Amino acid sequence: MSEKCSAANKGVFSAAVRANKQLGQRFYQLGLEFSGAGAEVFANFKPGQFVELDVSGTALPPAEAIPEDLVDVSGRKVLLRRPFSFCDVTAKKNKTFAEILYCVVGPATLRMTTLTAGDSVSIIGPLGNGFWVPESKKRALLVVGGMGAGPLEHLAKVFTADYPDMEVIAFAGAKTVEELPFEARLDEISQQLGFSLGEFAKYGIESLVATDDGSAGFAGLVTDCLSEWLGKSDLAGENMIIYGCGPEQMLAQVAEIAKDKKIDCQVSMERRMACGIRVCQSCAVECRVAGSNETVYKLCCEDGPVFESREVVF
Amino acid sequence: MNKDVDISVNFSGIGLANPVLTASGTSGYADELADFMDVNSLGGFITKSITLKPRKGNATPRIVETDSGMLNAIGWANIGLDAFVEEKLPVLEKLSCAVFVNIAGETIDEYVAVAQRLAAEKAIAGFELNVSCPNVEKGGISFGTDPAQVTEITSAVKKVSGEKILMVKLAPAVTDISVIARAAVEAGANALSLINTFTAMVVDVETRRPVLANKTGGLSGPAIKPIAVYLVNKVYNEVAKGSGIPVLGLGGIRTASDAIEFIIAGASAVAVGTANFIEPGCAIKIIEGIKKYCACKEIANIKELVGSLEVS
Structure with a gap:
């Protein structure tokens, strides 16, 4: 993790579904199990890396379970795989368990909801570069926007296991409390300002919640919550690092804050x-070239998805 | 059942171990696929489009999925001729399968310059002339829809191609594809590849804007396969068969039976494109499937299958 880590031994693997739990109206968590060669390869899966999942052959839910806004697209035949990161990875003897946090947004994720224990899914991975931890950092700030929670939950776990001296704080934002992709504890969220999310609390990590409409925690953008918090911080910027995953607009603001406060910052781009393997060339991310006004397109799949925020042209 | 099936192909003088290639723009420069397949097991490999100068490509979004297909508008993003020669040719030199370089450009001079530079490279079996890309402002499809321009560009590139075979990749959305195919063959093309993608558009009804930054993109995938099979059959009957020019068939091939459809329709070889994005090793399965089919049908040589469509 101290070095920028690249995917090695990527390939096509099959995984068994262990569970597919609904977390909120649109949020689910899919539990997968890898055996054999897959167990070995995915045991080294780094936070921020991703996989390509094939659900083209998975059945649709019954008509009454299809949300109204997805009725039109639900009948569309899924052709391509879909990229997902893991929110948790646990390697045990001969088995590796991985969790995918997902939101139902279209024909593929709608199909995913019908996966049940014992089903088999085809997965290409591990793909891309994960987050890395530069030396001499004392505090890590994880900035989550909505569905960006997944890879940062995984990162939180790795911090707890491998970097016990690092102080870690999570900031989680969404438009409304319903759009926070965490296990429903709405009463608690809405009542407390300095709320601690279970997903991070289980690693001993404090978290702050922000909602645009004020339905939970800080009323406003998560980036404003971050700025306010940093305003009270006494630690020099060079001792901190920000990790961001969420909508691009949020990442752009996180990058601005990091630049202003002279804090290193890594963002996971989408x-x-x-x-996912560099051949289609569609996932271009415009990046600055050091010491020049030129920009280049890097590929989100293999050059990223994690980039240093100062490199990205938002 | 005949176990000794010969599926090797004489493709305009180039020996292919089998009739399955990977299509340009869907398999990178070959090293990308090494984790998923032994590229040497392919009949051949076609590089992504190479242009004289490096190209950044189009803004994003560059792709969108459609019903049984996808649109792409990459815009010939590639490292350019010099970097290709320096960085990628050494990789391609190690391949034992036939390597074709897809050449693209905004002007005829650019196509000529790329072909000229690569004509003496031993690693390369031939060129595929991209005169049918729908995603660039200049060049591409603007050449491929006009028979006079196809004649001009094909003969210009042929002059500098030396021993390399020259394959011309055809655009599907033309009034009569055989007119274009004939223009290419009469100007010196040694082979034809078809089809390239269809220019298409997806509209976001919320924003009333095209989904792709380029507004339009090329439709590929299973959605276009029946049209591709039809056009291959048409070009085979009306141009290729009579002139002894082989056809490389492509458009939505995912399985061995897809590939066999094209071969029966008249393709001497086929290329797998969009399916590489979903199953990067599927070309190998297709080769196995073709062998099995021939064995089951007691076809001793794949040649017997080419253009064997029964219409009576």
């Missing part, structure tokens, strides 16, 4: 991609 792009439409067909393959």
